[in-house]
């Protein structure tokens with residue numbers, strides 16, 4: 001029996017084989033795209049700043065109620081169309097220019113996210129090197145802060161590391177969907193889980209602080225929950241699941257026709273939340289055990305944690321493990337970002353995979369360099385008081401992704417025929433989709449309203 005029925009070979013796409021070879025491959029690749037700096041770097045500091053346990057509960061609620069249905073929506077669009085994000089909207093809307101623009105919107109968002117995301121991804125490479133060389137150990141807290149600041153403000157090293165990270169990502173993408181993305185995800189994702197579990201055990205055995213840290217993470221104190229922290233939880237669930245800009249449309253187009261989209265989405269969202277929670281279990285007990293501030297913001301991982309590692313036995317080893325896992329998480333996400341662009345170049349312009357990877361990477365580097373230098377030479381180049389890096393983060397996570405997701409729900413819920421949605425979700429009627437009406441209700445009403453609320457409150461302030 002042919003094990004890969006959705007494989008399509010097209011002459012002008014030499015060696016371009018559409019599709020993952022297995023369901024587990026699809027789950028690991030998409031979970032790799034979802035799990036990233038958002039889980040290990042952004043989630044803990046957001047939770048730290050927004051009151052701990054109550055934030056976690058709201059976050060998980062949004063992942064289940066909105067995250068999973070929206071991920072299924074992207075998969076339905078991608079798999080139905082068997083195409084990159086622009087091609088998908090073109091095919092499914094029968095060439096309607098308005099909807100094609102929504103696909104282009106996804107491509108722009110991917111460029112912008114990749115541009116700033118690769119800056120932080122590059123930092124992880126530097127921290128892997130620093131920890132391997134023992135340069136983080138034995139330093140006073142001021143020296144660690146100084147190290148972070150002088151590195152990020154430099155105009156050479158951060159660019160070099162960002163460039164290296166982009167090249168690393170490009171070399172996986174050039175190898176193709178199955179031999180590159182799927183294979184690398186199958187190797188890296190299990191390693192990521194093992195390293196995370198190792199780190200959690202270390203953190204949980206730190207004595208008194210461990211209890212306090214776990215209480216901070218798991219005991220909800222609803223009095224700390226404000227309107228803005230609820231919105232922060234909603235935004236975080238979006239960013240973390242990579243929803244609203246075409247990553248999951250592209251990966252959805254690679255899911256085999258016989259795989260179950262609902263189960264696949266549940267697995268991916270489950271892995272993504274599990275990694276975020278495990279990252280919390282790694283970070284908060286350690287932060288409390290060593291009397292650090294859990295609400296210290298984006299530098300939590302790069303300044304607070306090295307101090308924590310310094311105060312624990314075998315700290316250098318744990319620093320290496322931690323930054324390695326951060327780097328792995330970042331890499332599987334940058335792979336998904338580049339794939340959106342490369343699939344677009346290959347399918348829409350008939351470029352070779354290598355050519356598409358090269359030019360996308362080059363363009364991202366040219367734009368990303370500005371984000372990178374906004375920590376140093378360009379730190380005074382601000383708009384509304386925000387640096388270029390912060391603007392890219394804000395524009396994509398707070399506007400482009402939620403707006404992209406809103407328009408996507410309107411497309412699939414209100415313009416695309418319901419029978420076709422049901423047909424795709426039920427694998428042409430071969431599966432019973434018990435909760436279809438519930439899904440469809442969320443798609444048409446709950447998600448768009450929730451999204452409108454995030455977008456409007458983001459605009460107001």
Ligand code: PHE
Pocket residue numbers: 033034035036037038039113239240241242243245247333334336337
């Ligand atoms: N979900 C990724 C993370 O949590 C970020 C990302 C967003 C990746 C959008 C791809 C597309 O780090």
